[in-house]
Amino acid sequence: MAIAMTQLDLDVDHPQAKPRLGRKRDQTRDPEILDAALEVLAETGYDGMTIEMVAARAKAGKATLYRRWASKPELVLDAVACMKARDLDLDSLPDTGTLRGDLVAMVKAPTIQEGERKLKVMAGIVSMIARDPELAAAAQEALVEPRAAANRVVFRRAIERGEISADVDVETLCTIGPAMIAYRVLMLRKPVDRAFIIGTIDQIILPAAMRATGPT
Amino acid sequence: MAIAMTQLDLDVDHPQAKPRLGRKRDQTRDPEILDAALEVLAETGYDGMTIEMVAARAKAGKATLYRRWASKPELVLDAVACMKARDLDLDSLPDTGTLRGDLVAMVKAPTIQEGERKLKVMAGIVSMIARDPELAAAAQEALVEPRAAANRVVFRRAIERGEISADVDVETLCTIGPAMIAYRVLMLRKPVDRAFIIGTIDQIILPAAMRATGPT
DNA sequence: CTTATACGATACGATGGAGTTCCGGATATC
DNA sequence: GATATCCGGAACTCCATCGTATCGTATAAG
Numbered sequence: 037m038a039i040a041m042t043q044l045d046l047d048v049d050h051p052q053a054k055p056r057l058g059r060k061r062d063q064t065r066d067p068e069i070l071d072a073a074l075e076v077l078a079e080t081g082y083d084g085m086t087i088e089m090v091a092a093r094a095k096a097g098k099a100t101l102y103r104r105w106a107s108k109p110e111l112v113l114d115a116v117a118c119m120k121a122r123d124l125d126l127d128s129l130p131d132t133g134t135l136r137g138d139l140v141a142m143v144k145a146p147t148i149q150e151g152e153r154k155l156k157v158m159a160g161i162v163s164m165i166a167r168d169p170e171l172a173a174a175a176q177e178a179l180v181e182p183r184a185a186a187n188r189v190v191f192r193r194a195i196e197r198g199e200i201s202a203d204v205d206v207e208t209l210c211t212i213g214p215a216m217i218a219y220r221v222l223m224l225r226k227p228v229d230r231a232f233i234i235g236t237i238d239q240i241i242l243p244a245a246m247r248a249t250g251p252t
Numbered sequence: 253m254a255i256a257m258t259q260l261d262l263d264v265d266h267p268q269a270k271p272r273l274g275r276k277r278d279q280t281r282d283p284e285i286l287d288a289a290l291e292v293l294a295e296t297g298y299d300g301m302t303i304e305m306v307a308a309r310a311k312a313g314k315a316t317l318y319r320r321w322a323s324k325p326e327l328v329l330d331a332v333a334c335m336k337a338r339d340l341d342l343d344s345l346p347d348t349g350t351l352r353g354d355l356v357a358m359v360k361a362p363t364i365q366e367g368e369r370k371l372k373v374m375a376g377i378v379s380m381i382a383r384d385p386e387l388a389a390a391a392q393e394a395l396v397e398p399r400a401a402a403n404r405v406v407f408r409r410a411i412e413r414g415e416i417s418a419d420v421d422v423e424t425l426c427t428i429g430p431a432m433i434a435y436r437v438l439m440l441r442k443p444v445d446r447a448f449i450i451g452t453i454d455q456i457i458l459p460a461a462m463r464a465t466g467p468t
Numbered sequence: 469c470t471t472a473t474a475c476g477a478t479a480c481g482a483t484g485g486a487g488t489t490c491c492g493g494a495t496a497t498c
Numbered sequence: 499g500a501t502a503t504c505c506g507g508a509a510c511t512c513c514a515t516c517g518t519a520t521c522g523t524a525t526a527a528g
Contacts, residue, residue, distance in 0.1 A: 058473025059525045065475095081379030083299030086515060097476040102517065159382065162375045162438055163297030172441060180439050208455055215435030219427060222378055223396050223434060225388060239424055240460045247459035274503025275495040281505095302485060313506040318487065 061103075069094045069101060073115040078156035082112060082164045113171055116161065119154060120178035124186055135194040136242060139213075142186065143233045152228060154179045155221050184210040191245070200245045212241050277319075285310045285317060289331040294372035298328060298380045329387055332377065335370060336394035340402055351410040352458060355429075358402065359449045368444060370395045371437050400426040407461070416461045428457050 072093035076085045087108055091098050105111040130141030158179050165172040187210040194200045216236045220226050288309035292301045303324060307314045321327040346357030374395050381388045403426040410416045432452045436442050 056473075057471065057527055059475075060527095061474060081299075081382075083297075084379070084383075087517080088515080091476090095476085097478085098517080099477085099519085100475065103474075108516075156382075158439070159378045162378050163300070165441070166297075166372075166375065167300075176439075176441070205451075205455060208451065211432070211435060211440070212456060214439070215431045216427070218439060219431035219434055223374070223392075223430070224427070225381070225392070235421075235424065239421060239463070240428060240456060243459040243463035244456045247455070272503075273497050273501065275497095275505075277504065303487080304485080307506090311506080313508085314487080315489085315507085316505065319504080324486070 065094070065096065065100070066104065067118070069096060069104070070111075070115045070118050073111055074119065074153075074157055077112065077115065077160045078153060081160035085112075085160075087111075109168070109171075112161070112164075113174055116157065116171065117174045117178055119157065120182060122150065123178075123182040126185060126189060129186060129189055131193070133197075135190065135199050135245060136237065138190040138193070139237045139241065140234065142190070143230055143237075148228060148230070148233070151183070151217065152221065155218055158218075159222055180214065183214050187213065194245070204245060204247075209241065209245055212236070212244065216240065281310070281312065281316070282320065283334070285312060285320070286327075286331045286334050289327055290335065290369075290373055293328065293331065293376045294369060297376040301328075301376075303327075325384070325387070328377070328380075329390055332373065332387065332394055333390045334394070335373065336398060338366065339394075339398040342401060342405060345402060345405055347409070349413075351406065351415050351461060352453065354406040354409070355453045355457065356450060358406070359446055359453075364444060364446070364449070367399070367433065368437065371434055374434075375438055396430065399430050403429065410461070420461060420463075425457065425461055428452070428460065432456065 069090065073085070073090045076089045076093055080089070085108075087098055087101055090111070091101055101111065105114060124142075124147065130138050132138050132141055158175060161171060161175060165175055184207075188206060191200070191204075191206045191209050195202050195204075195206070213233070213236060217228050217233070220228055220232065226232075285306065289301070289306045292305045292309055296305070301324075303314055303317055306327070307317055317327065321330060340358075340363065346354050348354050348357055374391060377387060377391060381391055400423075404422060407416070407420075407422045407425050411418050411420075411422070429449070429452060433444050433449070436444055436448065442448075
């Protein structure tokens, strides 16, 4: 599963692993600690977050954290990267037969909640992202790409069905939803509820997808 | 002009202003210092910014800054609030006779540049905004509202001309552009050029504005 | 049962930035 | 010209946090 790739200790599947004595590291704590880190990150932001906060939240000692991650930046990087896993599965997306049906079916309470969590984490690291390409790549991969990928699938299906024109820009369509939601949460500071998302689908995404081709 | 409202010294128009002796405070330094603060804020974010950086950038001493603002948060608050002034004038908006003409006319190099500057400042304070309502209000007022207000004008004119239906949601339309631009800069980390904005107008905003009424 | 390590907890040193104070020099009022 | 305040600059104190070290306990290998 390789949830925490940062640590230097031996992997289970390493060929000639040193026969280390003594108590073994409790691997089940890794996801708990990373989850605590994400909570603190979402609540206080990157700079507000301290290692002691994360340790306290995970009911662990600071030494335990530093035994597993070399520094605060590496812990954050790992925590962000691990948000990728918990995303929606591309193979189990709704397939209702219509574009609107698929888009509306993706608006589910847990999905919205997980999206809002990701946005709060994103808000906590945005200022950091400009100066840390590695963190920027991890955030891209874990926070924005999965959502775009899911949207891509339903738009491509709509094109295959002939429901929308084949020459619309799928990449642009994919970003409308995430962009409107992110702007509402981070800039307007208004809640994202089901009504808002359905409104965005009907008033913006579908008109853009269905538009008669040719600008001007 | 009341650029810096935070300071406690006497206003010029105060009725019985104490006849203060000694050298007078050089008011022309205020905007220079606030501008330096915005630069540092955009480059390093709220937590990365230090008072010494701002002082150095403005070629001023730390004491000068603390003489005018009580603390770092108040300096930042004032700096953000003062970005409101430098925005586009609602009375001198383009009026080309068509919605698309007005929207395209608003896409000018200096406008884009100023918008990108504001977005970088926003990125630097996003994590702070969640915990400081006063800063959140200032950012709302100075960074997001002016842009929405300009858009409101051209959409309302389009409705008056009968170019678009009167029952479209103007508030939603106003946010599409800012949302797509903010998402592209902050999340996708791609450049915002003229082509992208024109594309957004033609592929998203105009289809949403022109759509045949009634969802589903 | 011995040994080596992980565990939570806590004490410790080093670092950096917020905010204060003082300096010599400039400038305004009286 | 005396006085009071501003200026840029720099030294200073204070405090929070990073990261390390240590302690007593728990646990796994030999």
